[in-house]
Amino acid sequence: MLRHEFQPxxxxxxxxxxLAGIIYAGDAGGAWETPWFVVIPLVVGGLCLAGVAAATTRGIRRRRRSHQGTTTTPPDPQPKAPY
Structure with missing residues (x-):
């Protein structure tokens, strides 16, 4: 199986x-009564938190990549001619 990067x-x-699907399934199964508007803030809040997590992860990965590039690449011993 191919490995992929973790995306929080x-x-x-x-x-x-x-969780929204479980709430609706419980309502459809008769386990509890859920008004239709309860799930909207849950989904919107979850998508906002997912966006924050994705942006944070992207920032961390960019920062690590830029720091790794500067430490592993040695300077060029001879400058190239300006042609």
């Missing part, structure tokens, strides 16, 4: 959308 934004979004 998608994990958070999936968790909140799964």
């Amino acid at each position: 934004g998608r994990l958070v979004a999936g968790a909140f959308l799964t």
